[in-house]
Amino acid sequence: MSRLVVVSNRVSVPSKAASAGGLAVALQTALRAKGGLWFGWSGRVTDAEEIVPPNVTHERNVDYALVDLPQRDNDEYYAGFANRVLWPLLHYRLDLTDFSRKDMAGYFRVNRAFAQQLAPLIKPDDVIWVHDYHLIPLASELRTLGLQNRMGFFLHIPWPPADVLMTLPPHEAIVKALAEYDLVGFQTEYDADNFAGCLVREGLGHRHQGNVIDAYGRKFRFGAFPIGIETKAFARIARAAEKSSTVLRMKENLGARDLVMGVDRLDYSKGLGQRMEGYARFVEMHPAMRGNVTYLQVTPKSRSEVPEFAEMQRTLAEIAGRYNGAYGDIDWTPIRYVNRTMSRNVLAGLYRIAKLGLVTPLRDGMNLVAKEYVASQDPEDPGVLVLSRFAGAARELTQALLVNPYDIDDIANAIARGLAMPREERIARWTPMYARLEAQNVNVWCDSFLTALDAAT
Numbered sequence: 315m316s317r318l319v320v321v322s323n324r325v326s327v328p329s330k331a332a333s334a335g336g337l338a339v340a341l342q343t344a345l346r347a348k349g350g351l352w353f354g355w356s357g358r359v360t361d362a363e364e365i366v367p368p369n370v371t372h373e374r375n376v377d378y379a380l381v382d383l384p385q386r387d388n389d390e391y392y393a394g395f396a397n398r399v400l401w402p403l404l405h406y407r408l409d410l411t412d413f414s415r416k417d418m419a420g421y422f423r424v425n426r427a428f429a430q431q432l433a434p435l436i437k438p439d440d441v442i443w444v445h446d447y448h449l450i451p452l453a454s455e456l457r458t459l460g461l462q463n464r465m466g467f468f469l470h471i472p473w474p475p476a477d478v479l480m481t482l483p484p485h486e487a488i489v490k491a492l493a494e495y496d497l498v499g500f501q502t503e504y505d506a507d508n509f510a511g512c513l514v515r516e517g518l519g520h521r522h523q524g525n526v527i528d529a530y531g532r533k534f535r536f537g538a539f540p541i542g543i544e545t546k547a548f549a550r551i552a553r554a555a556e557k558s559s560t561v562l563r564m565k566e567n568l569g570a571r572d573l574v575m576g577v578d579r580l581d582y583s584k585g586l587g588q589r590m591e592g593y594a595r596f597v598e599m600h601p602a603m604r605g606n607v608t609y610l611q612v613t614p615k616s617r618s619e620v621p622e623f624a625e626m627q628r629t630l631a632e633i634a635g636r637y638n639g640a641y642g643d644i645d646w647t648p649i650r651y652v653n654r655t656m657s658r659n660v661l662a663g664l665y666r667i668a669k670l671g672l673v674t675p676l677r678d679g680m681n682l683v684a685k686e687y688v689a690s691q692d693p694e695d696p697g698v699l700v701l702s703r704f705a706g707a708a709r710e711l712t713q714a715l716l717v718n719p720y721d722i723d724d725i726a727n728a729i730a731r732g733l734a735m736p737r738e739e740r741i742a743r744w745t746p747m748y749a750r751l752e753a754q755n756v757n758v759w760c761d762s763f764l765t766a767l768d769a770a771t
């Protein structure tokens with residue numbers, strides 16, 4: 315059996331202090347079963363001139379090889395090209411891309427350095443699985459060093475249509491780099507079709523039956539592999555967490571009020587401003603609900619050194635403050651905006667007691683919060699998921715109340731409809747969603763990608 319090599323920007327080394335999330339657990343399970351190596355950045359930034367050989371630790375059949383990033387590489391590759399060009403562009407935000415040739419050079423330079431550090435650790439029959447937009451050129455750099463291994467790439471975020479992609483000055487270098495993989499995976503069929511469409515429309519490649527593309531003298535496969543969660547484990551954690559002290563405290567505090575809940579990283583792709591406005595419109599339109607519902611938005615502060623993030627944080631606090639001032643009362647705060655991270659257990663327990671999960675990104679590769687919310691519900695009395703039609707999860711969770719996250723009234727109406735929904739309808743909508751999440755859990759995702767990669771030649 316071939317060894318598995320996983321490469322990602324950040325590596326999850328198992329630790330006693332932190333419990334790993336679903337993706338890390340699934341990859342660790344696959345790595346332990348096959349024996350393997352996980353390579354990537356440690357998260358540390360140093361004042362070294364260049365990337366030096368990784369620090370390798372071994373744990374349960376798996377080597378973890380971590381490299382540190384010199385400051386310049388962090389600025390150009392990570393903070394620069396990956397996060398200020400690829401992230402906004404692939405989320406359709408042309409207005410926020412901040413392209414410079416210096417950062418682009420840094421991005422390709424770090425990928426070359428990663429390849430140089432990784433290559434000596436690779437055995438001839440290893441299967442290499444590269445994750446996400448930070449590392450698109452890795453396969454081409456490894457091939458330049460003579461590696462002929464099977465290599466797959468999975469993009470966790472969306473892939474936009476050709477007209478959006480074409481605005482990226484090095485779009486052709488990015489597409490060409492992807493052609494060096496044997497399998498390129500996306501979250502949804504839309505993303506996969508956008509990718510093939512970009513190649514075909516720009517005359518860069520030909521699409522064949524069975525999702526095969528011919529481009530730059532190579533034939534490779536592509537397709538949709540929607541990522542899942544640890545569905546059963548999440549349901550179990552949520553059941554147990556309902557009795558945890560934090561969740562009991564929240565329940566007591568809520569009294570007879572309904573809980574509406576949002577959980578997101580602070581990011582412009584998550585549509586947090588529009589979401590708060592949508593909830594405020596709901597409160598405005600339904601005076602009888604005032605005092606009877608609380609919206610809890612859990613969003614830790616992040617990257618406050620980046621001006622846009624600090625600005626976003628200020629704007630959200632300002633919107634919450636404005637509506638709390640306008641509609642709140644001595645014993646009622648309409649929006650509780652909490653800036654901290656919560657453990658998976660507490661989140662699962664809060665999801666379970668929330669009558670409504672509000673997940674309205676403007677664009678999202680998948681969105682695991684939507685899936686976690688569904689998995690956490692009580693089958694006898696489930697809550698309602700209000701979900702953006704622009705999240706990858708909307709392709710699977712079709713029984714959610716799907717909304718246009720740019721349309722404030724649509725969000726307000728969905729909240730009203732969700733909170734008033736009879737139990738039979740809630741059960742009828744929830745049951746097929748849960749069944750799907752159970753059938754397509756994160757281990758199934760992992761296996762189906764690796765099986766397709768095995769079959770790709």
Ligand code: ADQ
Binds near residue numbers: 337658679681
């Ligand atoms: P993210 O953009 O990070 O992931 P998401 O899929 O929602 O988005 O996953 C976030 C994870 O972090 C969830 O497991 C959630 O529980 C956790 N989380 C979020 N806020 C938290 C908080 N305040 N406290 C604690 N935990 C919190 C990228 C893509 C997504 C894609 C995933 C996986 O952008 O579209 O679904 O990768 O492929």
